[in-house]
Amino acid sequence: MCISLQQYTEVPQTPLYTGRMLRESEDIWPEVQEEMTRSLATMRVDYDQVHIKNLDNTNNPLLNKRRKRGVADALVTAAQ
Secondary structure, three states: OOOOOHHHHOOOOOOOOHHHHHHHOHHHHHHHHHHHHHHHHHHOOOOOOOOOOOHHHOOOHHHHHHHHHHHHHHHHHHHO
């Protein structure tokens, strides 16, 4: 029994319709761009309203662990 692997590795032709679809929908393209602009605007963060905490006044378990490790590493380096 001889099974050819070629039949499993062949890829059928897949036509790409993107270019044709863009040409066909050329008249609505400005509307699509406007909608994308509006959608992206709603996803953007207003950086004027973002409050970033000062790391010195932050109480975070992972940050506290890293601070302790940093102090221990500094002491070991200073002792050498």
